[in-house]
Amino acid sequence: MLVESTETIPPDNQGERRCRLPPFVDDKRYPPRSLKYVYLVHNHPEFPTNISKLDIAGIVKAARIHGAFAETKEGKVPLGIVAFFSNSHNPISASCDGFFEYSLGRRTEVVKWTHAEQGQWLQEKAGTVTWLNETQFQIDWN
Secondary structure, rough: OOOOOOOOOOOOOOOOOOOOOOOOOOOOOOOOOOOOOOEEEEEEEEOOOOHHHHHHHHHHHHHHHHEEEEEEEEEEEEEEEEEOOOOOOOHHHHHOOOEEEEEHHHHOEEEEEEEOOOOOOEEEEEEEEEEEEOOEEEEEEE
16 A cells, blocks of 8 residues: 655645654455554655655554564564665665665664665665664664
């Protein structure tokens, strides 16, 4: 399900967009409350930025509602977030140059994925998440 924000943009931050995920997905093909989020996917399109504290706080909030893992036929899948980025500073010619990923299954690490010349994906550690308690954390970027 794709969600687009209807929230008012703060006057001091016209470059920022936010979306509020619905707490539950209503799909008549499935029993109520049986569908869960696995990854929250969004972008940071105009310049390369890391996953933000607001991004991680969003999945923490979703985990409090749904749990940190979804049960699948393949086993437990941890809730995570992906933020795509472009290295271009020109919004007209922006490209997808990679993405940042954080998962509650990998609680202490934010990773950055980029393309190699041979089409392979390269992974590098982008930052460390230190949990102070169940809902508060700090991020240290590499």
